[in-house]
Amino acid sequence: MGFMDKLGVVIPRAFFTLKDFLVLLIWLALLYLLLLGVYRLYLTPSAKFPGPKLAALTFWYEFYYDVWQEGQYTWKIRDLHRKYALTVDIISRVCFGASYDCLENKDFAREWHAGMVSSSRMSHMLRQFPWIHEVLNRFPKIGPAVAREGASADRERQMKLKQNIADVVDRRNRGEKPSDGAFTIFDSMLDADVPASEKSFSRLISEAQTLTGAGAMTTANALDTTFYHLLANPNCLNRLRGELVSSIPDPVAIPSVAQLETLPYLTAVIHEGLRLSKGVPHRFARVSPDVPYQYDGITIPHGVPVGMSFVDFLENPDIFPDPDTFDPERWIPFDAPHVRQRRKSLVAFGGGTRMCLGINLAWAELYLTVAVVARRLGDRMKLHEVVFERDVKVTVDGFNALTSRESKGLRVTIGAKTEV
Structure with a gap:
């Protein structure tokens, strides 16, 4: 007598066999998926919202465009509807009280840029599968082994940030202030009257990652975009240089931000470059809690998140005609009613209480960098083998604005010095 025959003495044949049990599990799983699909398509509060039924049915729709197609869901939604070293040096000093001095590095610390780009390209995968982030934190060597280019640089960047935070904490424990006595963000955070959990090492690391990423990539992208369009449009560059030469007779002088903000064409160029750089193109969710x-005849229940990309504002043809064209003239005169309306739609820094924390620092970086570089080097700079669609055009929403993987970056040559 076999084992199953003996078992049949205890469990009558009327009960499930293993095969029957597996078949039942499959049918229950199919029934669950069917009921879930009916709920998502017809019963959920968002069921009446317009859009593809497949997107309402499964998050794999978003996964396909953001992970498989690499950061394309922002542009898919639109269809359904209708440089770095400088900025890293500045944000590192503001955060930690000491600059990384990337500008002193012979290759301008390209690994920092590679690390931040790598982190951005992984953002959608981490959003779809949050547990991957914990795995990478526990086993940091896995990332470079399985990820694409830049993963090693990103791991080094993460280690650097951890060391920076540890140095700040150690310095404060010794009762010392920053070397130059300047304000730093993390000293202020540690001085804040908040619960200890808000000052934990892991929380500070997360803040460091956010601040250095947001404070470096976004402004650097805006500078890249602005200088590309200036060099690709000599008439715009010549007009800007004429204004700068007139206002800054001594090219060595560095004017104040307040002085630069009074220059109409410089202001127009910076606003247009910022608009075309896209800011942070990813969708930001907002929830009405109570x-x-x-909106447009549709009732959105409380607790339902609604997301929209800033790109939809920045490239709205009703507000910015011919939105893909670099046209500083659209910002002149700056106080005209139609320009004031456009300024409200320049949401590259977000808006409301959640708008960019570093907006004033970013404006200062943009005004000073564009003015000084264009004044001193603008007549000697030329684009070097730059292909707009490959090297400059934003084609990937990696939370940050990213170009093609084949991009070689914005490259320029600088000719001999002139007298002016």
Whole structure:
């Protein structure tokens, strides 16, 4: 007598066999998926929202465009509807009280840029599968082994940030202030009257990652975009240089930000470059916690997240005609009613209480860098083998604005010095 025959003495044949049990599990799983699909398509509060039924049915729709197609969901939504070393040096000093001095590095610390780009390209995978982040934290050597280019640089960047935070904490424990006595963000955070959990090492690391990423990539992208379009449009560059030469007779002098903000064409160029750089193109979710609200005849229940990309504002043809064209003239005169309306739609820094923390620092970086570089080097700079679609055009929403993987970056040559 076999084992199953003996078992049949205890469990009557009327009970499930293993095969029957597996078949039942499959049918229950299919029934669950069917009921879940019916709920998502017809019963959920967002069921009446317009859009593809497949997107309402499964998050794999978003996964396909953001992970498999690499950061394309922002542009898919639109279809359904309708440089770095400088900025790293500045944000590192503001955060930690000491600059990374990337500008002193012979290759301008390219590994920092590679690390931040690598982190951005992984953002959608981490968003779809949050547990991957914990795995990478526990086993940091896995990332470079399985990820694409830049993963090793990103790991080194993460280690550098951890060391920076440890140095700040150690310095404060010794009762010392920053070397130059300057304000730093993390000293202020540690001085804040908040619960200890808000000052934990892991929390500070997360803040460091956010601040250095947001304070470096976004402004650097805006500078890249601005200088590309200036060099690709000599008439715009010549007009800007004429204004700068007139206002800054001594090219060695560095004017104040307040002085530069009075220059109309410089202001127009910076606003247009910022618009075309896209800011942070990813969708930001907002939730009404207690009351429903109306949009275009549709009631959105409270608690339902709604996301929208800044790109939809920045490239709205009703506000910015011919939105893909670099046209500083659209910002002149700056106080005209139609320009004031455009300024409200320049949401590269976000808006409301959640707008960019470093907006004033970013404006100062943009004004000073564009003015000084264009004044001193603008007549000697030329684009070097730059292909707009490959090297400059934003084609990937990696939370940050990213170009093609084949991009060689914005490269320029600088000719001999002139007298002016």
